[in-house]
Amino acid sequence: MKHKIIVTGGCGYIGSHTVIALMENDFEVIILDDLSNSNEQILDRITKITGRKPEFVKVDLKDLDHVHNVFGHFRDADAVIHFAAHKAVSESVQEPLKYYQNNLYSLINTLISQQENGIHNIIFSSSATVYGNPDTLPITEKNKTQRPFSPYGNTKKIAEEILEDVVLVSPDFSAISLRYFNPIGAHESGQIGEFPNGIPNNLMPYITQTAAGVREKLMVFGNDYPTKDGTPIRDYIHVVDLAEAHVLALKRLLNKEQESQLEIFNLGTGDGYSVLEVIQSFESVTGSKLNFEITGRRDGDVPKLFASTDLAKEKLGWSANRKLDEMISSSWKWEQNLREELI
Numbered sequence: 001m002k003h004k005i006i007v008t009g010g011c012g013y014i015g016s017h018t019v020i021a022l023m024e025n026d027f028e029v030i031i032l033d034d035l036s037n038s039n040e041q042i043l044d045r046i047t048k049i050t051g052r053k054p055e056f057v058k059v060d061l062k063d064l065d066h067v068h069n070v071f072g073h074f075r076d077a078d079a080v081i082h083f084a085a086h087k088a089v090s091e092s093v094q095e096p097l098k099y100y101q102n103n104l105y106s107l108i109n110t111l112i113s114q115q116e117n118g119i120h121n122i123i124f125s126s127s128a129t130v131y132g133n134p135d136t137l138p139i140t141e142k143n144k145t146q147r148p149f150s151p152y153g154n155t156k157k158i159a160e161e162i163l164e165d166v167v168l169v170s171p172d173f174s175a176i177s178l179r180y181f182n183p184i185g186a187h188e189s190g191q192i193g194e195f196p197n198g199i200p201n202n203l204m205p206y207i208t209q210t211a212a213g214v215r216e217k218l219m220v221f222g223n224d225y226p227t228k229d230g231t232p233i234r235d236y237i238h239v240v241d242l243a244e245a246h247v248l249a250l251k252r253l254l255n256k257e258q259e260s261q262l263e264i265f266n267l268g269t270g271d272g273y274s275v276l277e278v279i280q281s282f283e284s285v286t287g288s289k290l291n292f293e294i295t296g297r298r299d300g301d302v303p304k305l306f307a308s309t310d311l312a313k314e315k316l317g318w319s320a321n322r323k324l325d326e327m328i329s330s331s332w333k334w335e336q337n338l339r340e341e342l343i
């Protein structure tokens with residue numbers, strides 16, 4: 001019997017790549033998504049890549065009655081992977097309640113529906129943003145968390161605290177929280193990738209859209225940070241590596257290999273690249289010049305973030321395989337396909 005996994009937000013960027021990895025590992029997947037920041041076409045593309053169609057239910061996770069009902073249909077599911085969330089940092093600063101309402105109600109309703117239907121395992125999609133501006137690098141899971149700079153980030157921190165409290169009173173319940181560093185890249189087929197709503201906040205989609213002529217110029221937010229070239233350093237990680245980590249975390253849950261009811265793992269490569277290094281790498285991978293300009297710092301950016309990857313390696317047996325040039329070339333391939341096919 002195949003294990004059944006409910007994937008909330010499975011039509012989104014990281015969700016869709018994880019659905020593919022799950023299906024390739026012979027899991028049966030049920031996607032729950034409200035399509036607020038994704039497209040139903042993704043389902044056909046997943047089918048094309050994997051040869052199977054995942055089950056899909058359109059559901060707004062803020063609606064407890066509906067969520068409860070849907071979970072009732074899938075009470076034989078073995079676990080939930082919870083991706084569904086709004087994720088635009090700057091929008092969250094403008095509309096904090098939208099973020100607290102959506103991201104926290106969605107998690108709470110998912111947890112209530114899991115408990116009522118006896119689905120005891122959850123993997124939560126968290127973020128390195130919970131470390132704030134870290135005192136020491138590389139960041140290990142033992143680094144203190146700090147209040148994140150944005151309401152979006154704070155929803156991730158509060159969500160982890162909710163999980164902490166829930167496992168305390170639910171002896172059967174197990175959770176793994178995965179703290180992503182900077183996911184970029186796309187599936188090697190060029191069929192699945194990141195499709196930001198409106199003007200991208202993040203560096204890589206902004207770069208590829210600029211190179212594709214959708215945006216005029218990339219603004220580099222500050223070159224006066226205490227780093228080698230003055231631009232901030234991040235730990236960019238290929239989304240397919242990230243997806244594979246979810247499969248291993250899931251197997252750990254299902255095989256009951258956990259050492260505590262809530263485990264936390266960083267998912268990064270351990271390598272840090274500056275914004276200018278990413279631009280140079282993009283130019284050398286694609287052979288084209290990128291139009292960019294140095295401008296002032298962006299509020300809330302920290303100088304340096306990169307992960308210690310030791311714990312994920314030791315406990316999950318996972319480490320990232322794909323290098324920066326592969327992340328960039330797959331992002332670029334996806335961007336070019338997107339312009340040709342979807343627009």
Ligand code: UFG
Binds near residue numbers: 129202218220221234
């Ligand atoms: N950057 C630019 N110009 C842009 C966009 C980004 O110079 O147009 C720079 C930023 O200043 C930063 C770097 O590129 O130095 C990376 O920025 P991203 O927005 O791509 O990523 P962040 O590190 O700011 O944010 C990411 C995730 C968030 C998460 C955060 C946690 O997108 O979801 O990491 O650290 F909260």
